[in-house]
Amino acid sequence: MPDMSASASLAMTHLVSFAKEVDEDKVTPGVLGFIVFAAMALAVWALMKSMSRHMNRVDFTQVPDPKAEQAEAEAESEPQPESKGAAESAAGSAKKPSANG
Numbered sequence: 001m002p003d004m005s006a007s008a009s010l011a012m013t014h015l016v017s018f019a020k021e022v023d024e025d026k027v028t029p030g031v032l033g034f035i036v037f038a039a040m041a042l043a044v045w046a047l048m049k050s051m052s053r054h055m056n057r058v059d060f061t062q063v064p065d066p067k068a069e070q071a072e073a074e075a076e077s078e079p080q081p082e083s084k085g086a087a088e089s090a091a092g093s094a095k096k097p098s099a100n101g
Helices: 006-021 030-057 066-077 084-095
Strands: none
Touching: none
């Protein structure tokens, strides 16, 4: 055990004797514990009410962007050229005989 100063050992002696005097069956949180718990419960209730109010104000309907719609329409109207590799692989697969027959 590390060396303790005289004041530290005296404090430990008093704390140990005090701990033995406390009856474990009679220890309760008391009024202060109830006040702290009630304050926390009120804070949580107030936060939930505020969050509910803020969530009700949010408009979840999304207005479509006309510029995005035009870009999509232009992209769909332009024909997409096939890549050279895709065309060759499609032609190559047509020439290969099947394994089943």
